[in-house]
Amino acid sequence: MADMTLDGNAIAGLLREIFAMEMTNALGTCGSCGAVNEVGRVQVYVHAPGTVVRCPSCEHVLMRVVRGRGKYWVDLSGVRCLEFAEP
Amino acid sequence: MIKWQLGTLAELKPETPRVSSLYLDVPEWPGHLAGQHVDVRLTAEDGYQAERSYSIASAPEDRRLALTVERLDDGEVSPYLVGELRVGDKLEFRGPIGGFFVWQGQDERPLLLVAGGSGIVPLMSMLRHRASASRKPPARLLYSSRKFEDIIYAQKLARLAAAGDGLSVHHTLTREKPSGWTGYTRRIDAAMVKDVAWPKDTTPAVFVCGPTSFVEAAAQLLVAMDYDPRWIKTERFGATGG
Numbered sequence: 001m002a003d004m005t006l007d008g009n010a011i012a013g014l015l016r017e018i019f020a021m022e023m024t025n026a027l028g029t030c031g032s033c034g035a036v037n038e039v040g041r042v043q044v045y046v047h048a049p050g051t052v053v054r055c056p057s058c059e060h061v062l063m064r065v066v067r068g069r070g071k072y073w074v075d076l077s078g079v080r081c082l083e084f085a086e087p
Numbered sequence: 088m089i090k091w092q093l094g095t096l097a098e099l100k101p102e103t104p105r106v107s108s109l110y111l112d113v114p115e116w117p118g119h120l121a122g123q124h125v126d127v128r129l130t131a132e133d134g135y136q137a138e139r140s141y142s143i144a145s146a147p148e149d150r151r152l153a154l155t156v157e158r159l160d161d162g163e164v165s166p167y168l169v170g171e172l173r174v175g176d177k178l179e180f181r182g183p184i185g186g187f188f189v190w191q192g193q194d195e196r197p198l199l200l201v202a203g204g205s206g207i208v209p210l211m212s213m214l215r216h217r218a219s220a221s222r223k224p225p226a227r228l229l230y231s232s233r234k235f236e237d238i239i240y241a242q243k244l245a246r247l248a249a250a251g252d253g254l255s256v257h258h259t260l261t262r263e264k265p266s267g268w269t270g271y272t273r274r275i276d277a278a279m280v281k282d283v284a285w286p287k288d289t290t291p292a293v294f295v296c297g298p299t300s301f302v303e304a305a306a307q308l309l310v311a312m313d314y315d316p317r318w319i320k321t322e323r324f325g326a327t328g329g
Contacts, residue, residue, distance in 0.1 A: 012185040013126040016089040024187035040187025
């Protein structure tokens with residue numbers, strides 16, 4: 001299973017579809033443990049239905065993104081805060 | 088929204104038996120940073136699409152955009168890119184993408200690059216960028232390959248190291264070594280990292296790229312040397328079947 005884990009770099013393109021700017025340098029605060037990490041450092045699983053993003057410190061689910069049938073479903077309930085620079 | 092665009096394959100250069108560099112002419116390239124990637128998209132006649140990310144191998148200063156791609160026989164995209172795509176063919180992609188795993192020439196910290204297999208590609212962009220910079224921080228590359236024939240950019244790396252501008256290149260081979268080989272012949276370990284890595288009091292900038300298990304092993308070895316995890320930027324290729 002270890003080699004199924006990717007990191008935030010792998011979803012840079014997906015996040016550019018959703019957000020107006022490059023997001024891998026954004027700082028995300030985990031809603032569970034409070035750890036603050038750049039999005040580039042998060043754990044990413046692309047083999048789940050959709051994409052699952054976990055905290056690199058406690059593995060809590062930060063984000064889920066499903067794309068299909070011409071729509072996106074974005075669940076950000078595990079992220080307390082996303083901080084990023086203006087474009 | 089980041090737009091898909093078409094590039095034209097201008098040159099195809101084999102690097103190893105399974106790896107080739109694709110040089111693309113791109114009508115509107117906004118420029119990139121060393122370490123960024125592009126997403127490539129193939130569309131079948133029935134509309135089925137497959138997307139994969141490939142690191143940019145060229146420096147920001149280079150005339151053409153270069154990708155270096157490893158052919159994975161069970162992959163959906165790489166066997167087309169390395170095997171079927173011909174000079175003059177169009178390729179759909181978007182980019183440049185990414186902002187975390189990037190190195191910029193004005194960063195004066197000593198540079199430590201650690202690559203496993205095709206993880207060398209974004210690090211090559213950094214080394215090419217460094218080679219054309221007016222002020223160059225000292226740099227060390229530790230590069231793990233399975234066999235001698237699998238070393239990507241072997242001659243280019245030798246030339247860069249021979250320039251005498253503060254770059255040293257350290258190879259390790261994990262499966263087979265040719266006779267007369269003077270590099271390491273084992274998986275990356277604590278003694279090897281201790282030999283090659285900068286002392287921690289130099290607060291280096293570190294980039295590690297390769298398969299997930301390689302990246303995690305290397306990062307753990309560096310943290311065990313008391314490197315601050317914030318100095319270490321990693322990019323994992325995983326086993327996503329390119």
